[in-house]
Amino acid sequence: MFHLLKLGPVPLSMGTTGVYLRIGESGDPSAPVFEQDDVAGVRALIAGLEDTSQVLCEPALADAALELGLSVAPPPQAALSSRAAIATFLAWGQRGVSGLGSDKALLFVQASTEYWSARPWTHWDDGQPFVVDVTGAHEHTYEGCVFHADDGLAGLALYERPGSLARLLELQVHGQGEEAKALPAIAVSLEPSPAYAVEALSAAGRVPRLPLPIKSGPHGVSVPSSLESLILVAALRAVARLSPTQPEALSSMVAGEARMDVRVRAPAQRVRN
Structure with missing residues (x-):
């Protein structure tokens, strides 16, 4: 099972961006995706996945999930903890x-x-x-x-x-x-x-x-x-x-x-x- 989460908006030197995360059941993340739009971010996260029935979007991405035919569910604690760690290190940067x-x-x-x-x-x-x-x-x-x-x-x-x-x-x-x-x-x-x-x-x-x-x-x-x-x-x-x-x-x-x-x-x- 993969959980899709969003981080942001993240401020940049000019404007902001969304950071989109695909996190496994145990909390292991894939490489983050930087996009301005939820649909584009989610689409990039599922690119290459043959079976999207194993993909769950967090409720904040419900509109994008509806457009792309994905399910929505609250993320587990492991995914939330992984996002928090990524957010901390990104802010540290x-x-x-x-x-x-x-x-x-x-x-x-x-x-x-x-x-x-x-x-x-x-x-x-x-x-x-x-x-x-x-x-x-x-x-x-x-x-x-x-x-x-x-x-x-x-x-x-x-x-x-x-x-x-x-x-x-x-x-x-x-x-x-x-x-x-x-x-x-x-x-x-x-x-x-x-x-x-x-x-x-x-x-x-x-x-x-x-x-x-x-x-x-x-x-x-x-x-x-x-x-x-x-x-x-x-x-x-x-x-x-x-x-x-x-x-x-x-x-x-x-x-x-x-x-x-x-x-x-x-x-x-x-x-x-």
Whole structure:
């Protein structure tokens, strides 16, 4: 059985396009098709298939299915998950971070879903430092913070130096925004756009945001290294396990033959007035 799904509209440098996917029962996708029109996209997906009775279109493609004589049915979870993964990696490409690889994209989606479900920002705010100890293949102590803004932006930041959060607040108070952005850190920003990625992730029951790994410092914004990305993934998972009654959590990652342990210790729960 093949399931046909649509992703998009996906913004391009000029205009938009639809991305059409043919996904097998186990979630394995064929090469995506880029078309402006649903009928053209679906027709391209079924080209070469001798038996189209084994093809099911998602309900969003019902009009194209009717024109081409295909059946319509809700896609299974495996197909939705595959589309979400493709959407994430496509969005990463548009944001310049696809060099981390599709395997990292999957790890970030999984860890960010755990983090989003835990909603740590309901217990702590972005001015409360977490102690994030990394041991094993890489050893460093970061100063972490969770954040969730009114505009929907959320995430987790790990600053390289102790006292960075206090310094950040001081710079912001004095209107030194550029200096604040130059503080060395790695972070996962859970972005409310692009819409096509957020919608695909949400439909698959994943985090309804695009997980975007970033690195900041005196030379501007860049992409974290593979090792730093794994630290972020482990930190997301550890923070997701925290609560006011469970102030410490450990998450481990394996990179090749090396292992890293990321232990996070939370501050006291924020007291609401």
